[in-house]
Amino acid sequence: MERVKRLAAEHEVLIISKTSCCLCYAVNVLLRELGVSPLVYELDQDPDARDMEKALVRLQGCHTPAVPAVFIAGDLVGSTNEVMSLHLSGELNRMLKPFKVVQEN
Numbered sequence: 001m002e003r004v005k006r007l008a009a010e011h012e013v014l015i016i017s018k019t020s021c022c023l024c025y026a027v028n029v030l031l032r033e034l035g036v037s038p039l040v041y042e043l044d045q046d047p048d049a050r051d052m053e054k055a056l057v058r059l060q061g062c063h064t065p066a067v068p069a070v071f072i073a074g075d076l077v078g079s080t081n082e083v084m085s086l087h088l089s090g091e092l093n094r095m096l097k098p099f100k101v102v103q104e105n
Contacts, residue, residue: 008071011038011071012072012098013036013070014039015038016070018043018044026080027070030083034087034093035096036099053065067079072096072099
């Protein structure tokens, strides 16, 4: 659990992902198109990922970890459904504004 919390706290925008997940890729592209540069942590490329997955299960309150798991400013935003809902409402852009690489005019 501490590792997930530390990564989330150290990076403005964090995506916990799997390389084979098309939804993880789509969320990563969306966030980049919105002007942020998230840290993407690939679970399937870490031999110690099992501990990360257990932490996600506890944080998400589910039986299996949902990826992508998106954190903004240290807080778990959610997975694809939550991110897309926030995007469609305009709230995601507001949440990401302080972390944009290129600020809007």
